[in-house]
Amino acid sequence: MTRLRIEHRTGYDYLRRVSLSYNEARMTPLTDPHQVVLESTLKVNPSSAAISTYRDYWGTRVTSFDVHVPHEHLELTAISTVEVSRTERVPGEDDILSWQDLASDSLTSEFSDWLSQTALSEPGEEVRALVADLAQERNPHEAARAVFGWLRTEMDYVQGATGVQTNAQDAWTERKGVCQDLAHVAIGALRSLGIPARYISGYLHPRRSAGIGETVAGQSHAWVEWYDGEWRGWDPTNSGPVSDFHVSVARGRDYRDVSPLKGILSGGGGSTLNVTVAITRVA
Numbered sequence: 001m002t003r004l005r006i007e008h009r010t011g012y013d014y015l016r017r018v019s020l021s022y023n024e025a026r027m028t029p030l031t032d033p034h035q036v037v038l039e040s041t042l043k044v045n046p047s048s049a050a051i052s053t054y055r056d057y058w059g060t061r062v063t064s065f066d067v068h069v070p071h072e073h074l075e076l077t078a079i080s081t082v083e084v085s086r087t088e089r090v091p092g093e094d095d096i097l098s099w100q101d102l103a104s105d106s107l108t109s110e111f112s113d114w115l116s117q118t119a120l121s122e123p124g125e126e127v128r129a130l131v132a133d134l135a136q137e138r139n140p141h142e143a144a145r146a147v148f149g150w151l152r153t154e155m156d157y158v159q160g161a162t163g164v165q166t167n168a169q170d171a172w173t174e175r176k177g178v179c180q181d182l183a184h185v186a187i188g189a190l191r192s193l194g195i196p197a198r199y200i201s202g203y204l205h206p207r208r209s210a211g212i213g214e215t216v217a218g219q220s221h222a223w224v225e226w227y228d229g230e231w232r233g234w235d236p237t238n239s240g241p242v243s244d245f246h247v248s249v250a251r252g253r254d255y256r257d258v259s260p261l262k263g264i265l266s267g268g269g270g271s272t273l274n275v276t277v278a279i280t281r282v283a
Contacts, residue, residue, distance in 0.1 A: 001085040002035045002244040005037070006203050009276045011075040011262055016269035018074070023263030026250045027078035028061040029202065035248060040080040046071050048220065060250040076261065085246045086233070095223050096141045096204035097229045102194050111227060113253060114196035120254040121199075123188030124169035127223065131189045140195050140228040147189045152239045155182060165257065179222040182236040186224045187254070196227040198251050201258040205207060205245040205279045206237075218279035220260065221246070 008027055031037045042063050044051060048063040055076035056062050059154060067074065096213040108115060117123075134150055135143040158176040171181035183199055190197035223235040223242055233242030250258035 001083065001084045002281060004075075004079065004203075004205060005081045005282050006079070006247060006281040007262075007276075007278045008078045008220070009075065009274075010205070011073065011274045013272045013274070014072050014074075014268040016267055017070050017072050018067075018265050018267040020065075020072050020169070021071075021263055021265035023065050023074075023075065023261065025076055025078070025257055025261050026060050026201070027076065027260050028063065028196045029080050029082045029250065030060070030248045030250070032248065034086045035082050035084040037085060039180060040078070041076045042076060045073070045075040045077075056257075058251050060252070060258065063106065070267075077214075078189070080247075083248050083283075084247060086242060086244050086246075087146045088241045090159075091141060091229065096139050096227050099140060099194065102140055102196075102228075111196040113225065114198050115194065116253075117188060117193055118254045118256075119192055120167045120184050120256065121188040121191060121194045122169060123172060123185055123192060127168075127185065127189055128192045131193060134194050136162070140190065140193075143193060144190060144195055144226050144228060144232075144234075147186060147193075148234055148236060148239070151182065151186055151189070151236055155185065157182070157237055165271075179235075179237040183224050184235045184254060190224070190226050198225050199254050199258060200225055200233065200248050200256070201253055201260070202241075202249040203247040203277060203279060204238075205247075206282065210281055211283055212265055212283065215278050215280040218277040220275070220277055222255070225251070268273060 028040050029037050042072050048069050049067045051065040053063050134146045156176045162177040162181050168184040171177040187197040200223050202221045207216050210216050225231050225233050252258040
């Protein structure tokens with residue numbers, strides 16, 4: 001178990017004054033069976049913003065806010081304390097669904113959102129053929145782990161090689177990308193096998209050796225959850241299961257469902273983005 005305090009600041013400096021804007025932020029962690037949000041706040045500057053919250057279709061907490069006064073700067077500060085307790089349980093033979101189970105009408109209907117490819121997750125025919133070979137003579141759990149092992153050897157983590165609009169097929173062609181791209185390729189590969197998979201955004205404490213009370217520069221991060229009888233988490237970037245140092249914020253089909261901040265505005269003429277994430281282990 002870990003208890004983490006996360007301070008996430010996102011600021012935009014506009015080249016010209018913005019007359020109004022409409023925005024959605026997904027920066028508040030989830031409470032689920034693996035983590036509990038003990039406290040959270042999200043502040044918006046300009047302070048005159050009209051703020052409301054709701055849960056989206058995927059269960060993510062969304063802070064919606066409108067700014068109706070002219071402004072040259074927009075800043076959000078999200079502060080949360082989260083207790084995380086994940087246990088990697090080795091599944092028994094009876095815990096794993098068969099391929100026939102996964103292909104049943106009831107399951108494909110229940111998990112349809114996590115089985116259909118999107119424009120960002122479609123991996124292309126080459127990946128489909130490669131992972132189909134990997135799945136031979138393996139059950140769904142073994143096949144998923146084989147996909148993750150294959151991905152580790154085939155793609156490199158390289159910053160700046162891709163952008164937020166890069167899809168899985170293009171990232172695979174380059175054989176490089178960031179956490180978003182590795183997650184999209186993994187999700188597309190799993191879905192192509194008929195294994196439900198979803199995209200998770202959140203935070204990663206990057207240094208397990210940090211002491212209690214020590215603040216470190218954290219990371220916004222992305223990883224994968226797949227279903228083979230229960231939902232399981234895997235971090236393709238770090239080639240391992242999701243740990244007590246991962247904090248989930250949003251789930252969706254791909255990055256477009258979970259982007260931390262999006263909106264529309266009038267004016268601006270371009271902007272400079274500044275993002276910082278500070279994480280402190282408090283227990």
